[in-house]
Amino acid sequence: MFPWSNEMSNSQQKNAGMPQLPRELIDRLTKPFLQFLRIEAAAGLVLLLFTVAALVLSNSPWSHAFLSLWETPMGIQSGSLEFTRSLREWINDACMTLFFFLVALELKRELVLGELRNPRMAVLSIAAALGGMLVPAICYLMLQSGLPGQNGWGTVMATDTAFVIGCLALLGTRIPQSLRVFMLSLAIVDDIGAILVVAIGYGSDIRWSAISLAAIGLVIIRAMAVLGVRSIALYFLVGGGVWLAVDMSGVHPTVTGVILGLMTPTGKWVSDERLHAIFDRVVAYPPGDHWSGNTEDRQALRMAEEAARETLSPVERLEIMLHPWVGFVIMPLFAFSNAGVSIVFAELVDSVTLAVFVGFVFGKPVGVFAFSWLAVRSGMAVRPPGLSWMLLAAGGLLAGIGFTMALFIANLAFNPSLIDSAKLGIFLASFVSAVAGLVLLMWLSVRSKASRAGGD
Numbered sequence: 001m002f003p004w005s006n007e008m009s010n011s012q013q014k015n016a017g018m019p020q021l022p023r024e025l026i027d028r029l030t031k032p033f034l035q036f037l038r039i040e041a042a043a044g045l046v047l048l049l050f051t052v053a054a055l056v057l058s059n060s061p062w063s064h065a066f067l068s069l070w071e072t073p074m075g076i077q078s079g080s081l082e083f084t085r086s087l088r089e090w091i092n093d094a095c096m097t098l099f100f101f102l103v104a105l106e107l108k109r110e111l112v113l114g115e116l117r118n119p120r121m122a123v124l125s126i127a128a129a130l131g132g133m134l135v136p137a138i139c140y141l142m143l144q145s146g147l148p149g150q151n152g153w154g155t156v157m158a159t160d161t162a163f164v165i166g167c168l169a170l171l172g173t174r175i176p177q178s179l180r181v182f183m184l185s186l187a188i189v190d191d192i193g194a195i196l197v198v199a200i201g202y203g204s205d206i207r208w209s210a211i212s213l214a215a216i217g218l219v220i221i222r223a224m225a226v227l228g229v230r231s232i233a234l235y236f237l238v239g240g241g242v243w244l245a246v247d248m249s250g251v252h253p254t255v256t257g258v259i260l261g262l263m264t265p266t267g268k269w270v271s272d273e274r275l276h277a278i279f280d281r282v283v284a285y286p287p288g289d290h291w292s293g294n295t296e297d298r299q300a301l302r303m304a305e306e307a308a309r310e311t312l313s314p315v316e317r318l319e320i321m322l323h324p325w326v327g328f329v330i331m332p333l334f335a336f337s338n339a340g341v342s343i344v345f346a347e348l349v350d351s352v353t354l355a356v357f358v359g360f361v362f363g364k365p366v367g368v369f370a371f372s373w374l375a376v377r378s379g380m381a382v383r384p385p386g387l388s389w390m391l392l393a394a395g396g397l398l399a400g401i402g403f404t405m406a407l408f409i410a411n412l413a414f415n416p417s418l419i420d421s422a423k424l425g426i427f428l429a430s431f432v433s434a435v436a437g438l439v440l441l442m443w444l445s446v447r448s449k450a451s452r453a454g455g456d
Helices: 005-016 025-038 042-058 063-069 087-112 119-144 148-157 161-170 177-201 208-227 232-249 255-263 272-283 296-310 314-338 345-349 351-377 389-398 403-413 416-455
Strands: 073-078 081-086
Touching (some): 042 063, 042 403, 073 087, 081 087, 087 177, 087 232, 087 314, 119 148, 119 177, 119 351, 119 389, 161 177, 161 389, 161 403, 177 255, 177 403, 208 232, 232 314, 314 403, 351 389, 403 416
Antiparallel strands (some): 073 081
């Protein structure tokens, strides 16, 4: 019998007497799917499958049609006004804005409500992320300075959150929760840093009139929050206008997602005490046929529905709403449209491929470990309980998985003649980093288990 089966049966017995929602045939079909979506490694698995599919198709007889599909122009045109871009650009610019919005939401939740409320623990993740960005970029520039690929230094600065968390999930409870929190925080800060690099290092000429329009839009959003506007649809409408203004400004539009995510409130509108009081009012009405029309009891029911929704902060509500779409639609679609590359083994010794590989596989772990050690040694940061230096070193190896964000920046940084070499370096580095990190974590887990058994 599985070790968790007793807990499941006890939970089922405990809930047996509780009232449940009505069950329909469709529930039997959707329940297994919903359980799959809740698995921590599921998003990483789907992302991996779409990546492999893109690599297979781009090296098959259908490669030309597959790669040409993403260059299909889409948009609107009315007279002299034209707003079009390729399908790949829509995915990279518009869809990825939601990804960065979600990343910013997670960062704000961690800073205000989560583990990073402790400033010294937050400094550890920030220092590790900073080292994991600077050292790889320096390694890359040392190998590419003065060469055609010099502008690609930003490619090696990012860590792929989905793949890193997916790798940790494979090890389950064999690794401490402190490592998961550290790596998640590192990856989130890393992604924020990467989008700032995109905005500053790979933006075009700045149009200040468009920046002014975007600023006005942000002021409107802030005023809506102060006035108590709670319609998510309305916020998305105004946010879309801000995105258009930023897109016209010359700054990469995905920075909009970061700004709006950090502006999202973490306070809930309805307290737990008020929610219980409202529910008590609903329960006070006896069952019968009076739940129709604009009656007082029906108004109380509608109030209870709204109160139940508003007991979650906007940050939490938006995270719950966006996680499935980002993890199972946007990220796989991004990988499917960007991971296609014709593999030429001669490019394995290309200078760009080598520089990307060195930046991720060597620069990332060195930067993460060195900056973490300096932060702790200086007294600015503290290691959480259970996070040993060896575990942190293993996390540094996993940080070399730079897949999604690396592809994102590579598309901006490299010209068409170098992009395939850069992608090949990203794939190789991500694979080696994942294997090295997992092997070290498994070895540490076995050694820890043997140590505990010897102590017994």
